[in-house]
Amino acid sequence: MFSSSRLRGGLTRRRFVTGMGAGGLMAALPHPARSATAALPAGLIPAEPSATWDLRVGRTHIEIDRKALNAPCVGGTVPGPVLRWRQGDTVVVNVTNTLRHEDTSIHWHGIRLPSDMDGVPGLSFTGIKPGETFTYRFRLHQSGTYWYHSHSGMQEAQGLYGAVVIDPIHPDPNACERDYVILLSEWTDVSPMDMINNLKMQDDYYVFRQRTAASFPKEAREAGSAMAALKDRLAWSRMRMAATDISDVTGVIYTYLMNGHAPDINWNGLFRPGERVRLRFINGSSMTFFDIRIPGLEMLVVQADGNDVEPVPVDEFRIGVAETYDVIVQPKEDRAYTIFAQSEDRTGYARGTLAPRAGMAGPVPPMDPRPVRTMIDMGMGNMKPGESMKDMQMPGGDMPGMDMSHMHHTMPPLEVDDPGPPPINVENQNVAMMPVDRLGSPGDGLEQNGRRVLNYKQLRATRPGADPRPPSREIILHLTGNMERYIWGFNGRKFSESGPIRLKKGERVRFTLINDTMMEHPIHLHGLWSELENGQGDYRPYKHTLISQPGSRMSYLVTADVPGVWAYHCHLMLHMDLGMFRTVIVE
């Protein structure tokens, strides 16, 4: 165990808050219990749900890890306050924009509501102008862990986000003695516009973990011979891609936060030994996937994206940007346990401590080796580097590993919108020749690491889906991009060159995503559930954000039951802003 002297600084996030000051804190309170929430430490959920909230969006000078930013945020803090609601209530949220020169908005991520309440400027409404107050009003049909964030400009990347906890109407099967929100995010004083500018010029601008001459001996050892390592390098070099391309923006500029706390500040959650502790993980970052574990504790995954799932005991799980997972742990010993959330590219971690007494710090484990992409990520199935399609031994019948999701259903969809393989063009640099089903994989860097790591196949809803109809239409979309030019899109086109995806009201549609890029993309459909077809039959998990793994093919069902114009996009903010965005119009 580390003594507290190891902790640099020791200042809490709130001490840095200036500017908005108390006024800012006062600005984010539910009507009936203003004082109760004012001093609520980060991660704690308000004692009672409230149906009415006043939120003020402003800029506050905040410094974390020596990186100062005039951050757009709710109520003067990053993250904003935890909003606790109750299923069945009609919530009223008055959002006042106190920013001087910029519009704002709040999108309720994963909440089912009328499209004009969804908070996407241009699609749902015209945004909230400076000085104006917009009143969100919608009835809650769901319960669970969600979050909110700005959908205006780059505010979300700089601090405008917070957690939403919705109490179920019926007794919660996952109620625990302790209940914490664990909101993960990033902090940097580099503006997102600068990031885009830099990435447009040099796609690996923030990556300092390339394969180099210095790392070659190690690679040769791992590959078995220098020749094998060289061949692999040449294969990647020939494709003009990098096997080390994991995250576009890295710990070189990011400090990873847990409930707004830098790793050395060490967010604390208290427990008494033997108590059951519910941790509501939310990935509120804009560009980072986290791999989460609590050494010494088994985590029981009980909810994904706000919906209860059959409990899955795991040692570790990956959380994509915008996903949420609720886990239950039961620490029995009177000691500190570290909540360790390393970024997928292993350039940093968010960290906090579950402790029987405040101020304790658990040991921080070393980070795992960074993942290295393989030909599977390139959509080449199990081909070896340098091997071409012609060399493949084609077994009779179906290819191994190929997605058979449409075979799960006796009735095929009537109509398939298939764009065919995407073109290789200015906006797309790769075609996945053999996209595979990767739902059983926990993700790059987590396979065979000796721990039980959650995968999508394990998610099973606790109740059958609400819409038993088979889909009447399948929409196939390719996730495409050109890392070199830093352009992203679907089907080889960015947003501005594409039309909306039109669904008829009430239509049951299968979306099939083929990821032709070599990166994960967390795909988020606003307003409608995405029911993942993961082999769990009628007990498909309902999700709002789904990770499409590189080189993979994945399907999910959507019932277009709420009319309106909805956003549909990759939740990596820079990918979204550079074209991996579509509108879905339900008419």
Place this chain on the structure above:
Amino acid sequence: MKHRVLMGACLVAQALAVPIGQAADNATSAAASNISGTRYHAADAPSATPVVYLGNINPVMDQESYFHGIMNELEGRYAPGGTDFRWDGEAWYGSDYNKVWLKTEGTLERGRLHDGDHELLYSRSISPYFNLQGGVRADIDDGPTRTWGAFGVQGLALYQFEVQATAYVSDRGRFAARLEGSYDFLLTNRLILQPQAEFNLYTKSDAGRQVGAGLSDVDAGLRLRYELWRKFAPYVAVTYSGYLTQARRIVHDQGGETGTVRFTMGIRSWF
């Protein structure tokens, strides 16, 4: 047919509503249909009438223009007889597809500017890694001025070689070509060894500019840079600048140096 999609008390998004079964923006769609109903049609195909967004707010910003410039070479080339100073840089402004490029290079040799070459080009992205470029080149230095029309390709070749190949036609009906290439060997993530070479070819000699017919001159370097920051890297290098074939004789007859290897120090930087 125009539909109005009404959303609460809010404003209205206009959208052309094409019945899904009739969308036939792709000539192959009907022919490719088969029993299972597959239509080779992208669900997100561009629509004839673009969606008008509320308040004309574009939800993303994928059409921005960017401005960048890089000084690949800004260096002193040391020799007992005197130090040359050389620069080679380029800047561009524009969107993903259309850009304006400015390329400039030159050498200051014993107080005289030569090899001054400046190009203003329109650049069009044509493939994942290549751009077509066309425009004008002006040879402006202490020698006679020449102007050329320029047309070429620039991009990232297989195995991540940076290449530029440009053909020129002068106002006097002469032709020329330039080939440039470089490669980054990462010794470590910040220490980078870069071989680089530039070749110039001409159809006719031009003694006033030390130009000979055929392969006329070469400028090459092996630069070892250290990226203190991504955008700022000092380097040491060995550079070679020389004339070949006919140009070599021309320069020799003029009493100039026909080729020198030099120790070089410089700075690579960009914005």
